[in-house]
Amino acid sequence: MISIINLKYNHSNFHHSTLNMPDLFPTFTTPFFNLIERLGIPVQSLSPTVRNLLAGVALAALLRYTFLAKPKKAPRYVSNLDNVGAKVGQDSIPSKRYDVIVVGGGTSGCALAARLSEDPNIRVLLLEAGGSGSALPASVTPAGFGPKMLGGCSSINAQMAQYGAFGDFDQWAEHTGDESWAWKNFGKYFRKFESYQPHPDYPGIDESARGRNGPVKVGFYNTITDKSRAFIQAAKGVGIPETKDFNGPNGTNGVARRVSSETAYLTPEVLARPNLTVAINATATRVIFDTSGSKPRATAVEFGRVAGGPRWVAHAKEIVLSGGAVHSPHLLMVSGVGPSAHLKSHNIPIVKDIPGVGQKLYDHPVIDVYLKDASSTSSKFMKPQSPSDVVKLIGAIWQYKQATKKGWQGGRDEAGPLGMNVRTLKHTQCGTPVLIFLLSIQFGEAAAFVRSDDPVLFPGAPVLPDSTSAKDSPDLEIFSTPFAYKEHGKVVFNEHTFALHVYLLRPSSYGAVLLRSSDPWVQPSVNPNYLKEPEDIKKLARGVKLCLRIAQEQPLAKYLAHDDKRELYDHGKYHYVNDDEALEKLVTERVETVYHPTTTCRMGKSIEDGDVVDSKLRVFGIDGLRVCDASVFPWIVSGHTAGACFATAEKLADEIKAEFRAT
Numbered sequence: 248m249i250s251i252i253n254l255k256y257n258h259s260n261f262h263h264s265t266l267n268m269p270d271l272f273p274t275f276t277t278p279f280f281n282l283i284e285r286l287g288i289p290v291q292s293l294s295p296t297v298r299n300l301l302a303g304v305a306l307a308a309l310l311r312y313t314f315l316a317k318p319k320k321a322p323r324y325v326s327n328l329d330n331v332g333a334k335v336g337q338d339s340i341p342s343k344r345y346d347v348i349v350v351g352g353g354t355s356g357c358a359l360a361a362r363l364s365e366d367p368n369i370r371v372l373l374l375e376a377g378g379s380g381s382a383l384p385a386s387v388t389p390a391g392f393g394p395k396m397l398g399g400c401s402s403i404n405a406q407m408a409q410y411g412a413f414g415d416f417d418q419w420a421e422h423t424g425d426e427s428w429a430w431k432n433f434g435k436y437f438r439k440f441e442s443y444q445p446h447p448d449y450p451g452i453d454e455s456a457r458g459r460n461g462p463v464k465v466g467f468y469n470t471i472t473d474k475s476r477a478f479i480q481a482a483k484g485v486g487i488p489e490t491k492d493f494n495g496p497n498g499t500n501g502v503a504r505r506v507s508s509e510t511a512y513l514t515p516e517v518l519a520r521p522n523l524t525v526a527i528n529a530t531a532t533r534v535i536f537d538t539s540g541s542k543p544r545a546t547a548v549e550f551g552r553v554a555g556g557p558r559w560v561a562h563a564k565e566i567v568l569s570g571g572a573v574h575s576p577h578l579l580m581v582s583g584v585g586p587s588a589h590l591k592s593h594n595i596p597i598v599k600d601i602p603g604v605g606q607k608l609y610d611h612p613v614i615d616v617y618l619k620d621a622s623s624t625s626s627k628f629m630k631p632q633s634p635s636d637v638v639k640l641i642g643a644i645w646q647y648k649q650a651t652k653k654g655w656q657g658g659r660d661e662a663g664p665l666g667m668n669v670r671t672l673k674h675t676q677c678g679t680p681v682l683i684f685l686l687s688i689q690f691g692e693a694a695a696f697v698r699s700d701d702p703v704l705f706p707g708a709p710v711l712p713d714s715t716s717a718k719d720s721p722d723l724e725i726f727s728t729p730f731a732y733k734e735h736g737k738v739v740f741n742e743h744t745f746a747l748h749v750y751l752l753r754p755s756s757y758g759a760v761l762l763r764s765s766d767p768w769v770q771p772s773v774n775p776n777y778l779k780e781p782e783d784i785k786k787l788a789r790g791v792k793l794c795l796r797i798a799q800e801q802p803l804a805k806y807l808a809h810d811d812k813r814e815l816y817d818h819g820k821y822h823y824v825n826d827d828e829a830l831e832k833l834v835t836e837r838v839e840t841v842y843h844p845t846t847t848c849r850m851g852k853s854i855e856d857g858d859v860v861d862s863k864l865r866v867f868g869i870d871g872l873r874v875c876d877a878s879v880f881p882w883i884v885s886g887h888t889a890g891a892c893f894a895t896a897e898k899l900a901d902e903i904k905a906e907f908r909a910t
């Protein structure tokens with residue numbers, strides 16, 4: 248299936264890079280400079296330095312307004328762990344008992360805990376290693392490799408709500424031997440979590456195929472730059488047909504504004520439930536088992552706040568690990584569940600030998616194509632490199648805050664550029680989302696899904712080994728961002744830029760998550776093994792070739808500085824479209840990740856096949872222990888991974904609730 252996202256756009260305020268009053272945001276700059284004029288200072292005649300100085304004052308004032316605003320009332324989370332479990336070593340304190348403990352308040356965990364606690368007879372404890380996403384400005388490190396928070400990756404991701412190809416889930420059903428995972432059955436859980444927001448600018452969506460009442464709002468919320476609009480037209484020009492809806496009845500497609508799992512599922516009403524306890528800053532360090540019977544049973548979770556600090560224990564009938572594709576296998580292994588030789592090498596007593604734990608780490612490798620923007624209209628100020636960038640950014644923050652104060656919910660233009668892929672201030676305290684926005688630098692505005700063996704796009708190219716789930720599923724995604732960045736956003740350009748990115752949707756290569764220590768506070772090693780298989784390199788090389796061709800196509804071409812042949816940019820590499828060897832070299836030199844790790848606790852039929860959980864997400868050979876997050880995907884999906892995490896949690900919640908009702 249081939250398709251393109253198109254998004255809403257309002258970028259008229261950003262056409263000059265120097266500090267120029269009329270070009271800045273009138274709601275912010277006009278009153279400020281009026282005030283200065285009234286003090287008798289002729290602003291227009293001031294030197295750029297003085298104007299920048301004045302802008303600095305404005306910056307300080309606005310930062311104070313933005314970041315020191317009165318925080319909203321803190322949600323009902325428990326941080327005193329004495330109220331959650333029994334302190335280890337204090338036998339006089341009776342253990343706390345729950346029906347279900349969910350470990351990890353991320354994308355899947357928040358959804359699961361919220362849905363389970365709808366049944367007042369199920370006492371649920373959600374343990375989250377981090378704090379609230381709305382209170383942790385520094386929590387932007389991807390994929391759980393650093394600080395953690397409620398909402399997990401859904402609190403920092405790029406909000407692209409494309410769910411994968413329908414055939415992906417039919418393949419899941421085939422692998423597990425359980426038809427409930429086939430799209431015709433599993434699809435209802437995608438509709439259950441989403442609330443599709445129709446938009447007049449985007450007609451032609453079959454709303455009957457979309458969810459209407461779920462907690463996660465999905466729709467055409469974002470602004471879109473003129474270059475990403477031009478990208479859509481250029482992609483059509485090279486032969487990629489346009490589609491209205493990634494997730495509609497005709498196949499893969501989609502867009503969204505950020506709604507984290509925390510803000511969507513852990514609403515004040517949900518948090519007020521007496522049968523739900525949400526503990527923050529509570530890192531699970533071990534699952535505790537009763538090994539006295541013929542089959543081990545998970546009975547409790549041990550958790551703590553900091554390495555070397557006190558630990559607590561809470562008991563439950565059912566324990567569900569939702570720590571994500573890195574930390575669920577990590578917790579299993581430090582608890583004695585995993586490949587026995589590997590655990591023995593770390594002196595961990597074996598509870599259950601499951602060789603597949605931590606194996607089959609799939610991820611989506613990406614190649615970024617750097618282009619110089621000839622129109623000088625990029626949003627480079629969002630990663631400020633100069634005082635004028637700072638002023639523009641402050642103006643954007645101001646505009647965004649004004650719009651949200653007036654009740655902006657997306658779908659209209661007045662929020663300005665920060666309306667693009669950014670969580671609304673409304674849901675959070677102070678300026679946290681602004682920081683998240685500045686640091687996360689993931690602004691996918693428009694995307695195209697194609698196959699690397701499409702005869703129209705790659706005429707004469709030999710067919711490569713095909714790991715995709717169905718014959719019409721895509722294996723490459725190309726997306727545009729309104730400026731270029733390198734090394735996960737750590738390096739930005741101090742010039743106006745534009746970027747295309749291509750990633751491999753169904754890689755053949757996979758790696759592993761392995762222990763570096765038996766100490767649960769020591770992070771595991773994560774080796775994704777990108778590009779180990781040669782066909783992955785060849786497919787990505789075709790994707791780069793397509794990016795270079797799209798960049799040459801009108802109307803996109805007119806925005807780009809094709810005569811800029813500096814090594815910094817890729818304009819000088821257009822001749823690569825006829826040089827596969829050069830393209831493949833570029834791929835191997837430039838590979839990065841789009842942060843979609845999956846499959847490290849694979850769902851399937853048996854331990855012998857390398858699977859870790861069965862189709863009800865129960866860990867093989869252990870009672871009372873399940874895993875529910877991206878780690879259980881039998882294969883990585885042909886698209887973005889958060890949707891399938893929400894849907895998996897929705898499905899498991901229904902199943903566990905039914906089991907509790909039956910007992």
Ligand SMILES: Cc1cc2nc3c(=O)[nH]c(=O)nc-3n(C[C@H](O)[C@H](O)[C@H](O)COP(=O)(O)OP(=O)(O)OC[C@H]3O[C@@H](n4cnc5c(N)ncnc54)[C@H](O)[C@@H]3O)c2cc1C
Nearest residue numbers: 351353354355376395399400404405406407531877887889
């Ligand atoms: C930068 C970035 C951009 C992305 N962009 C998109 C996108 O545009 N669209 C899309 O669909 N997907 C996107 N993704 C991927 C998607 O967000 C993830 O695949 C998905 O959110 C994973 O959900 P999860 O439930 O498996 O894990 P997570 O959401 O990572 O949740 C795991 C949770 O467990 C907690 N935890 C871990 N260990 C412990 C422990 N020992 N004790 C207690 N708590 C623990 C963590 O703090 C975390 O809250 C992106 C991801 C990243 C990082």
